Amino acid sequence: MSKFKKSCLWGAASATALLCALTTIGTAHASGFQVRETSGTLQGSSFAGMSTLSTDASTMSYNPGTVGQYEETTYSTGLTVIRPVAKAKNVSASNGSLNNTQSFSSPSDEDMANDAIVPNAHAVWKLNDQLNLGISITSPWGLVTDYEGDFAGRFYGTTSSIKTINVKPVLAYRFDNGLSIGAGPQIQYIDAALSKAVDNLAGAGEGSSKVSGDALDYGWTAGVNWEMTPSTTLGLSYVSEVEHKLKGKIDFDSAAEGFAAPWVDRNATADVATPESITFGIAQKLDDQWTVMADAQWTNWNTIDTLTFNFDGLTNAAAATSGSTSDEYKWGSAWFGSLGARYQHDENWAFTGGIAFDETPIKTQYRNVRLPNSNRYWTSLGASYQVADWAMVSLGYTHIFADEARVDHTTSTLGTFRADYEAHVDIIALQANFKF
Numbered sequence: 037m038s039k040f041k042k043s044c045l046w047g048a049a050s051a052t053a054l055l056c057a058l059t060t061i062g063t064a065h066a067s068g069f070q071v072r073e074t075s076g077t078l079q080g081s082s083f084a085g086m087s088t089l090s091t092d093a094s095t096m097s098y099n100p101g102t103v104g105q106y107e108e109t110t111y112s113t114g115l116t117v118i119r120p121v122a123k124a125k126n127v128s129a130s131n132g133s134l135n136n137t138q139s140f141s142s143p144s145d146e147d148m149a150n151d152a153i154v155p156n157a158h159a160v161w162k163l164n165d166q167l168n169l170g171i172s173i174t175s176p177w178g179l180v181t182d183y184e185g186d187f188a189g190r191f192y193g194t195t196s197s198i199k200t201i202n203v204k205p206v207l208a209y210r211f212d213n214g215l216s217i218g219a220g221p222q223i224q225y226i227d228a229a230l231s232k233a234v235d236n237l238a239g240a241g242e243g244s245s246k247v248s249g250d251a252l253d254y255g256w257t258a259g260v261n262w263e264m265t266p267s268t269t270l271g272l273s274y275v276s277e278v279e280h281k282l283k284g285k286i287d288f289d290s291a292a293e294g295f296a297a298p299w300v301d302r303n304a305t306a307d308v309a310t311p312e313s314i315t316f317g318i319a320q321k322l323d324d325q326w327t328v329m330a331d332a333q334w335t336n337w338n339t340i341d342t343l344t345f346n347f348d349g350l351t352n353a354a355a356a357t358s359g360s361t362s363d364e365y366k367w368g369s370a371w372f373g374s375l376g377a378r379y380q381h382d383e384n385w386a387f388t389g390g391i392a393f394d395e396t397p398i399k400t401q402y403r404n405v406r407l408p409n410s411n412r413y414w415t416s417l418g419a420s421y422q423v424a425d426w427a428m429v430s431l432g433y434t435h436i437f438a439d440e441a442r443v444d445h446t447t448s449t450l451g452t453f454r455a456d457y458e459a460h461v462d463i464i465a466l467q468a469n470f471k472f
Contacts, residue, residue: 068311068337068367068397069179069198069407073116074098074156074172076467079432080418082390084376085329087271088261088319091420092428092469093158096170096206096218098315099273101259103170104208104216106160106471113157114430114467120149122181122408124443124455129188132451135233137240140188140451149459150180170206170218175199177226177310181406189405189453190233192445194244196406199227200310204257214263222255224278224310230406234288236295237354243292247304247345247361249284259315267321271331277312277339281305286347286361297354302347309339327378329390337367337397363404370397374414388418388432403443408457410441428469436461 073079075094078086085091086098090105093112129140160170179198187194201224208218229248236242259273284304292299317331344362351358376390392414403409418432438459445453 068335068340068370068409069177070335071154071175071178072372073118073154073463073465074174074176075112076114076116076432076465077418077420077430077469079116079434079463079465080388080390080416080430081329081376081378081432082374082392082414082416082434083372084331084374084390084392085317085319085378086331086333086374087259087273087315087317088269088329088331090261092430092467093160093170093172094156094467094469096158096160097156097172097174097176097204099259099261099271100170100204100206100208100218100220100257101216101261101271101273103160103168103206103218104166104210105261105263106162106168108471109162110160110469110471112159112467112469114155114465116154116156116463116465118152118154118461118463120151120459120461121147122149122457122459123147124408124457127188127453127455129453130451132447132449134237134449135191135235135242135451138235138242146184148181148183150182152178152180154178166210168208168210170208172202172204172206174202174204176202179407183405189443189445189455191235191450192404192453193230193232193406195229195231195246197227197229201225206257216261217259218261219258220256222257222275222278223252224255224280225252226250226280226282226308226310228282228308234292234299236297237352238295238297241291241295243295243299244289245286245292245299247284247286249282249304249306249345251280251282253278253280269319270316271318272316273314275313277309277336279307279309281307286345286351288351297352299352300350302349302351304345304347306343306345308343311339312336325380327380329374329376329378331374333372334369335372335397336369338369340365340367340397342366364402365404366399366402367397368399370395376416384422386420388416388420390414390416392416394436400442401444403441404445405443405453408441408443408459410439410457410459412439412461413437426470426472430467430469432463432465432467434461434463436463
């Protein structure tokens with residue numbers, strides 16, 4: 037295949053990734069609302085090697101320092117299918133002063149997590165012997181939870197959605213001692229929407245509200261990848277937080293707008309930040325066939341504290357405090373650690389495996405119905421096949437086990453909701469890689 041055709045191939049793949057990311061909701065199954073899946077190659081090792089490996093361009097999404105290690109122009113594109121299951125059990129609920137006419141006799145224990153397809157596309161262009169240019173297109177943050185209409189906790193939340201697209205251009209320089217340094221901006225688009233039930237403040241009945249907004253903002257990233265010896269590689273990278281200023285609106289359904297004390301649509305604004313992270317790791321080649329990898333990532337979720345939407349007027353004239361709405365999250369920092377191995381069976385086949393621990397940033401007292409997240413444990417297997425000297429296909433599979441998560445909401449106005457959540461996730465990721 038000619039260089040022109042391969043360039044067109046990556047261009048088409050990256051455009052497809054952008055379009056898919058615009059229409060696909062990433063399902064949060066890692067800590068917080070992180071969508072870790074940016075590489076089918078790394079999926080098979082539970083992302084062990086994410087700071088050190090340069091097997092294909094998809095690894096640059098975690099460490100821009102790897103961009104300088106490529107000796108050829110390289111393209112990579114992939115899709116990840118995420119199938120989460122999350123159900124509530126031991127559900128109990130009661131009303132409060134604002135919803136004292138409502139019934140909670142139908143506590144829902146249906147699966148509230150949606151399947152998702154998450155795309156990615158990456159490329160590295162060889163500029164000269166020491167300078168490379170890379171670009172990575174991913175959806176690193178995402179969330180969707182969706183409950184039935186009679187859900188017992190509907191006044192605390194029904195549908196929650198976060199979509200992101202992250203474009204990361206990187207310029208990297210490789211020194212003669214095997215050290216590569218890369219850095220660049222990250223351009224991030226976010227679209228968020230939160231729905232919940234609202235009460236009739238002047239009588240019986242209930243309706244629903246949806247507050248939504250989007251923003252395009254910027255951050256930066258930098259990393260180093262050092263091939264210390266032919267057998268040992270070290271990696272270190274940093275991704276900055278991106279501070280978003282969401283602009284949107286709050287919409288109420290016809291039932292809420294028809295109350296004696298009606299709810300009124302308003303414009304809305306909110307500040308939210310996707311977190312910063314630091315990743316570091318080591319890869320050790322044991323012989324011509326075996327390589328072991330270990331990585332750790334610290335994510336600063338302290339940016340998710342209190343989420344406040346401010347409106348350009350009262351949403352209900354009967355409530356003097358309805359000019360804004362706030363939810364407390366009070367998240368803390370969290371660690372992800374992975375250990376994996378890669379076995380090069382022959383010139384065509386390579387196999388990977390890995391395990392990981394994924395710590396939740398959510399404190400039990402602040403866990404809510406929108407994201408009943410808990411500590412998670414990964415097991416993964418993967419395989420790569422060299423189709424031709426310029427093309428390779430990788431397939432990775434992960435099963436995630438989760439601790440039981442307790443949600444306990446209690447307020448005098450909205451009443452109580454209590455439940456125990458059980459969850460697990462299956463992930464299949466396919467990556468196609470090309471070089472010349």
